[in-house]
Amino acid sequence: MISISHKTKHYLTFITKVLIVCLAFYVIYDKLAHNEQMSWKQFQAILQHKFTISWLFFMLFLSFLNRFLEILKWQNLAQVLHPISLKAASKQVLAALTAGLFTPNGIGEYAGKALYFPKKEVKKVIFLNLICNGIQMLLSILFGIIGLLYLGFYNWVLLIFGFGILVVILLALTKNLEIKGYSMAAFLSKINEIPKKIHFKNNILAIGRYLTFSHQYYFLFVLFGVELPYFTIISTIMAVYFIASSLPSFQFLDFAVKGGVALWFFEKIDVDEVVVLFITTFMWFFNVVLPVIIGSYFVMTYQSKQKTMN
Secondary structure, eight states: OOOOOHHHHHHHHHHHHHHHHHHHHHHHHHHHHSOTTOOHHHHHHHHHHHOOHHHHHHHHHHHHHHHHHHHHHHHHHHTTTOOOOHHHHHHHHHHHHHHGGGSBTTTHHHHHHHTTSOGGGHHHHHHHHHHHHHHHHHHHHHHHHHHHHHHTOHHHHHHHHHHHHHHHHHHHHHTTOOBTTBOHHHHHHHHHHSOHHHHHHHHHHHHHHHHHHHHHHHHHHHHTTOOOOHHHHHHHHHHHHHHHHHSOOBGGGHHHHHHHHHHHHHHHTTOOHHHHHHHHHHHHIIIIIHHHHHHHHHHHHOOOTGGGOO
8 A cells, every 4th residue: 555645745735725725716706707698898887887885795794694693503504423613614614615615515514624633533423514514405496396386487387396205105105125234224224313402493594594595695786776576586496496496517617507506587578687696696706705815814724623523
């Protein structure tokens, strides 16, 4: 077996950190600088005339609340292994977000968080992260179906229910089927082992997070002067998040995926596509770019599992 010296490991770790951070900033720059659909003169004009200091702070507060609730979710679930501080949870969530920027559907987040725990706990960390993200996905499906029903997409909802029933039947028939020692029955059993109070808190925080980022989206439409009923806008937003989150994508392409889905849905209710594009850009900037910038700092200052547990 090839042995790697401590000094070599140190250099490899440093290079990996730098690559992650550089890639993160390159993706951000590329998306903002080379988006042919955007007119930067229009963008600057909107910033000057629409965004007051109070609106900017309000948007920043909602972005902070969005990530803070995610941090509290992770802190709550991580106590299944052992209690972690709010500071440690913040490091793990933001660093993992940065690491997951280049992987399909943010899979890199799982590895990012696992780095902060001993190797023997890696599988449990991945499982808990699956629970953390899973409840958010379930809420996207639930609220998304409500949104589609309100907007009159009944055929879509019937199709979704039909697919859901097939999935449930398939899972029921194969719940005891083991693949490399894993089965659905064992997975459900592990979920039930988590104390109910932790599940309850996780659900409440997830609902709070969903309501936060969906209403941040809504308030941006209000800011841009879109005069449509509240339930029409919020239902469209719920449908957009459901469909966009169901599509396979890289985190750094989230900007394009949500933008494309949003353009299609909001066109149905006669919202100007330029407005939709700018709002999608703002949402991406507030909820991905800013957290990734902070997460980049935690990636660069990452040292070891033992030093970051507290």
